Every structure is written in structure tokens, then in C-alpha cells.
Amino acid sequence: MNHDQTSDRSFVIVGGGLAGARAAEGIRAEGFAGRVVIVAAEDEIPYIRPPLSKEYLQGKAGRDTVFVHPADWYDQQNIDVLRGRTASVLSPRTHELTLDGGEVLRYDKLLLATGAASRRYPGQGAGLAGVHHLRTIGESEALREALRTGSRRVVIVGAGWIGLEVAAAARGYGNEVTVLGRESVPLNLIVGDEVGAVFGELHRANGVDLRMSTGVADIVGDGTGVTGVVLDTGEVVPADVVVVGIGAVPNIGLAAEAGLAVDNGIVTDAAFRTSAADVYAVGDVANVFHPVLGHRIRIEHWANAENAGAAAGRSMAGAEVSYAEIPYFYTDQFDLGMEYSGYADLVQDAAVVIRGDLAAREFIAFWVADSRVVAGMNVNVWDVNQAVQDLIRSRVRIDADRLADEKIALTDLSAPTD
Ligand SMILES: Cc1cc2nc3c(=O)[nH]c(=O)nc-3n(C[C@H](O)[C@H](O)[C@H](O)COP(=O)(O)OP(=O)(O)OC[C@H]3O[C@@H](n4cnc5c(N)ncnc54)[C@H](O)[C@@H]3O)c2cc1C
Structure with a gap:
């Protein structure tokens, strides 16, 4: 504690997700009394994403349940959250961060907690009305609007965690749901055939038309929006709503353009230090050396943003950190x-x-x-x-x-x- 109490110093966090919020908390918990700024591209205070494909999407939890802290917590902690502001240029040599609009923030230490973005469907059909991706609270709300009538034909591209969770939510509203998965068994790349089959059975038992070993050739529509998904066999699966759940890509742009080492995410040591002096990275965007494994891992899970985020903040504020938590995640489906x-x-x-x-x-x-x-x-x-x-x-x-x-x-x- 109390490693760095010089109050004219400034720590800047890029990214107002869970990792960014927990880092700010970790910085203060470690006794840093200087300026703490979170630059948050979204027009929200930090929130968690798991409910966006579960209870929030299902309409079972209110908006207030997703925020990491209430708005006044940031005031009490003297943490500035610059909402709706995007960091556009990082200059490690001069210790400066330029925001959209040209404003320049000088930093003593900076954390990149820019997270990941949902992988967009690569074809033209991705832009049709009725085609959804799911990463933000706004996207969850738009999808909930589309699902809640309960009378739609919903086709989900991707049988990963988010695809399956959305399938459960969509069925919960009573929609007709088809899930298209490339693998032979859902989730088998992560949990193997035997356990993956449990998830397959669960969805089939709940009325989902789960089609595995199925490739998608195109998403098609007419003047009003999406009408179907074309399989690589030529078959067209009719759809009123299409949800694309084909993974996420780390937001490495800022780091890469600044010349930081990037390799499947921003490369850091076990204390979240990047290749640039005084620049740290954590959360979905960071590929962090794990001392038990002896190599780096990049983890796209809530618990990592939660725990590693706080640890990165403490590390910035001067604590000795060697992050060695065992990766953890959860899901709820039906x-x-x-x-x-x-x-x-x-x-x-x-x-x-x-x-x-x-x-x-x-x-x-x-x-x-x-x-x-x-x-x-x-x-x-x-x-x-x-x-x-x-x-x-x-x-x-x-x-x-x-x-x-x-x-x-x-x-x-x-x-x-x-
Ligand atoms: C729908 C959904 C459901 C999930 N469910 C689960 C689950 O059940 N269990 C689980 O373990 N994990 C789950 N996850 C994963 C978990 O939410 C993520 O691991 C976690 O959000 C990562 O937090 P983060 O802060 O690193 O990144 P993010 O949450 O992605 O936050 C990063 C923030 O940085 C902002 N940003 C990016 N670039 C800039 C910039 N240049 N300037 C300013 N701001 C910028 C982004 O807009 C974003 O708001 C889910 C994810 C999603 C999308």
C-alpha cells in the first residue's frame, strides 16, 4: 500500500469496460492519490457483458444491474470517466494520449483495457436490417426488441457460448430458433465431444433446431431486411432475425500503431507491463505471461477482466504483482x-x-x-x-x-x- 501518493501524477486508462473499472479501483486501493482518468468509447459508465446474452437479454434483469459501480462511485473515488471519447493515438515516447477531437492527455502511466470487438460476418449480408452482432448494451437491447414478440424465425450463426446463450434467450421468448455450427458437436473445441454433446442435447430438448457440421455461404435479404441464411449446400434457412456469434477480435489498433509488441493481443509480462515503458495492458486485449504455465495466455472471460483488471491497477500503483490466477468462466443456458x-x-x-x-x-x-x-x-x-x-x-x-x-x-x- 501507499506506494505512490504523489498527487500531481496522472494515470490514464483506455477502455471503460470491466477491466478498466477494476483497474481504477485497484489503483486507488493501492493508495495512488493522483489523477485517474478512464477514456471510454461507449457512452456509458463501465458495465459487465455476461448479462447481455442472458438475464438482461431475457428481460429478467434491469439496466441498473449491469453497471460495475453506480455513477456516483466514480465521483467519490475521484475517477474521471470520459464517456463517449475514443483514444486515437498513443505516443509512448512523449507519454501522451490523443483523443478523438484532438485533446491530448499527458500520462505518467497508462493502461490499455480496450477489450475486444465482436467478429463481424464478413459477407455483404452483415449490413442487412435484422442481422445482429452482440457486444454492447445497445446491441443487447436491439436484439431483445427483435426477440421479444416471440413469433420470429431466429437463425444463429455460430454454436459457441454466445450463440448458445442467445438461442436459449430466443427460445425463452417462444421464437423458432435454428443454430448453425461449423463443428460436429457444439463447443467441442473447448470441452471435447462428450461434454459438448451435453450442450447439444440441452438445446435440442428445448426445441432448438441445432444443425452442426454446417457452413454458411451467405446472408440474404430483400428491400426490407434479412430473409434467410444460405448454407454451403445451397439450402436457404428462412430468417426474420439473424444473430452472428462467431467470436471476438482484440482491439489492438492503438497499441500496434504505437509500436508495442502485439502477438494475439498486446504482449505483457505477469505484471501487465507492455513493451513500452509505463504502458500496461489487461483484459480481453492482453496476452499476459502466466507464471504457472510458463507462457502467455489471452483470456476473453469476465473473471479475468474482474481479477486481472484489479491486479493491473495495483501493479501500476507500485505493488509487486505476478498474476497467476486459474482461468475461470461460466454460462447459463435454459x-x-x-x-x-x-x-x-x-x-x-x-x-x-x-x-x-x-x-x-x-x-x-x-x-x-x-x-x-x-x-x-x-x-x-x-x-x-x-x-x-x-x-x-x-x-x-x-x-x-x-x-x-x-x-x-x-x-x-x-x-x-x-
Ligand atoms: C454478450 C457477452 C456475453 C458474455 N458472457 C460471458 C460469460 O457468461 N462468462 C464469461 O466469463 N465471460 C463472458 N463474456 C466475456 C466478458 O464479458 C469479457 O471477457 C469482458 O467484457 C472483458 O472485459 P474488458 O474490460 O477487457 O473488455 P471490454 O468489455 O470489451 O471493454 C473494453 C472497452 O474499451 C472500449 N474501447 C476500445 N477501444 C477504445 C479506445 N481506443 N478508446 C476508448 N475506449 C475504447 C470499448 O468500447 C469497450 O467499452 C461475455 C461477453 C459478451 C460480449
């Missing part, structure tokens, strides 16, 4: 709730061990490499994710039968057996 913790890049060759009942969608899946748990996913089983993380951290070798045995408490598994 009556399925899931939490996942682990190292996605270690699961590729790992064996899957199931504890519980896959068919009943109530289980914990473990990914095991060299008899060690490298990731775990609890589905409709609660208050266990901390224990799953402890197992991963313990690096203890565990027999697969014991891992699968529900009679043995998770907390007893990390005790070595030999």
Missing part, C-alpha cells in the same frame, strides 16, 4: 448452469473423467493429464468450483476412479494416496 476453471491449452490431450450423471446434466467433468487435474467443469453442481481450483493448483496425481467416485469428497482428493 436450466443448465456451469462453471469452468482450468487451463484450456492443457486440455487438448487430456482424458475426461466424469463424476456424476451426464444424462441428467448434473456432473463435474475433470480434464486429466498425466494423472493431474488441469481443468474442471461443474454443471448444475454448486459450491465446488473452489475445490476444483484447489485440485488443479495441488498438482497431486489422482487415480481416475477416485476422481469419479462421488462418495469421496473433492477436498479429500488432493491428499496424496502414495
Whole structure:
């Protein structure tokens, strides 16, 4: 604490998302008393995105529930949020940031928390009325408007997390829903065929027409808007609403143009320092060295923005930081709730061990490499994710039968057996 209390110093955060907001909080928590400015391209105070494809899209949560802090919190903390302002040029040599309109902010330290943007559908049809992408609160509101009549033919391009969550919301309103996925099983690149199939079954059981191993050739429309999605077989799937959920791309433009090292995101060390002096990066946009893995990872998940954001702020304010959290994310779809913790890049060759009942969608899946748990996913089983993380951290070798045995408490598994 109290590393940097020189009040004439100025810290600038580019990006008013969750990572930016938590960084500002971390800076203040570490005792920095100088100026803190958040430059936020969106015309909103920082908000979280997970509800935008879940309870907010479903109309079950109000607008006030998505904000990281109420507006007056920023005043109390003496944090300036410049809403609707975009940073256009970063000059690390002179420690200056130019905003749209030409205003120049001088900084002592600067954080890039510019996040990611949804990957746009590359064809011309992306611009048709009725074609939606989903990243911002405004886009969630527009999509909710389109879904809530409940009588539309909704086609979702992409069977990833956001595509599947939107499918659940769209069905919840009573729409006819088709999901088009390129892979053979939804999410199989992340969770494998066996667990991915659970999500497939869930959607089919809830009336979604889930079409896997399906490529999209075009999105087509008439003078009034979208009318359908053309598959690469030539078949046209009729649509009143199309949602494109084909991933996100990190907003690296500012960093790349400033000459910072960029490689699948802005490259940083475990304290979020980029290749430029006094410039840090965190959240979806940052590819951060992970001391446990021994290489960099870029994580597009809420918990990373939340926790790494705060850690980056503390690092800027002078704390010793070596960020080593285990990646975590969650989803809610229909009556399925899931939490996942682990190292996605270690699961590729790992064996899957199931504890519980896959068919009943109530289980914990473990990914095991060299008899060690490298990731775990609890589905409709609660208050266990901390224990799953402890197992991963313990690096203890565990027999697969014991891992699968529900009679043995998770907390007893990390005790070595030999
Ligand atoms: C619909 C949706 C649902 C999600 N659901 C989940 C979930 O269930 N679980 C989960 O773990 N994760 C989920 N995520 C991912 C999670 O929301 C992100 O990981 C998180 O938002 C990343 O936070 P961030 O602050 O790094 O970036 P962002 O949230 O992208 O914020 C970055 C901000 O910076 C602004 N910006 C960019 N460039 C500039 C500039 N030059 N000047 C000024 N401002 C700029 C952007 O406009 C944006 O507001 C979801 C994401 C979406 C879109």
C-alpha cells in the first residue's frame, strides 16, 4: 500500500469496460492519490457483458444491474470517466494520449483495457436490417426488441457460448430458433465431444433446431431486411432475425500503431507491463505471461477482466504483482448452469473423467493429464468450483476412479494416496 501518493501524477486508462473499472479501483486501493482518468468509447459508465446474452437479454434483469459501480462511485473515488471519447493515438515516447477531437492527455502511466470487438460476418449480408452482432448494451437491447414478440424465425450463426446463450434467450421468448455450427458437436473445441454433446442435447430438448457440421455461404435479404441464411449446400434457412456469434477480435489498433509488441493481443509480462515503458495492458486485449504455465495466455472471460483488471491497477500503483490466477468462466443456458476453471491449452490431450450423471446434466467433468487435474467443469453442481481450483493448483496425481467416485469428497482428493 501507499506506494505512490504523489498527487500531481496522472494515470490514464483506455477502455471503460470491466477491466478498466477494476483497474481504477485497484489503483486507488493501492493508495495512488493522483489523477485517474478512464477514456471510454461507449457512452456509458463501465458495465459487465455476461448479462447481455442472458438475464438482461431475457428481460429478467434491469439496466441498473449491469453497471460495475453506480455513477456516483466514480465521483467519490475521484475517477474521471470520459464517456463517449475514443483514444486515437498513443505516443509512448512523449507519454501522451490523443483523443478523438484532438485533446491530448499527458500520462505518467497508462493502461490499455480496450477489450475486444465482436467478429463481424464478413459477407455483404452483415449490413442487412435484422442481422445482429452482440457486444454492447445497445446491441443487447436491439436484439431483445427483435426477440421479444416471440413469433420470429431466429437463425444463429455460430454454436459457441454466445450463440448458445442467445438461442436459449430466443427460445425463452417462444421464437423458432435454428443454430448453425461449423463443428460436429457444439463447443467441442473447448470441452471435447462428450461434454459438448451435453450442450447439444440441452438445446435440442428445448426445441432448438441445432444443425452442426454446417457452413454458411451467405446472408440474404430483400428491400426490407434479412430473409434467410444460405448454407454451403445451397439450402436457404428462412430468417426474420439473424444473430452472428462467431467470436471476438482484440482491439489492438492503438497499441500496434504505437509500436508495442502485439502477438494475439498486446504482449505483457505477469505484471501487465507492455513493451513500452509505463504502458500496461489487461483484459480481453492482453496476452499476459502466466507464471504457472510458463507462457502467455489471452483470456476473453469476465473473471479475468474482474481479477486481472484489479491486479493491473495495483501493479501500476507500485505493488509487486505476478498474476497467476486459474482461468475461470461460466454460462447459463435454459436450466443448465456451469462453471469452468482450468487451463484450456492443457486440455487438448487430456482424458475426461466424469463424476456424476451426464444424462441428467448434473456432473463435474475433470480434464486429466498425466494423472493431474488441469481443468474442471461443474454443471448444475454448486459450491465446488473452489475445490476444483484447489485440485488443479495441488498438482497431486489422482487415480481416475477416485476422481469419479462421488462418495469421496473433492477436498479429500488432493491428499496424496502414495
Ligand atoms: C454478450 C457477452 C456475453 C458474455 N458472457 C460471458 C460469460 O457468461 N462468462 C464469461 O466469463 N465471460 C463472458 N463474456 C466475456 C466478458 O464479458 C469479457 O471477457 C469482458 O467484457 C472483458 O472485459 P474488458 O474490460 O477487457 O473488455 P471490454 O468489455 O470489451 O471493454 C473494453 C472497452 O474499451 C472500449 N474501447 C476500445 N477501444 C477504445 C479506445 N481506443 N478508446 C476508448 N475506449 C475504447 C470499448 O468500447 C469497450 O467499452 C461475455 C461477453 C459478451 C460480449
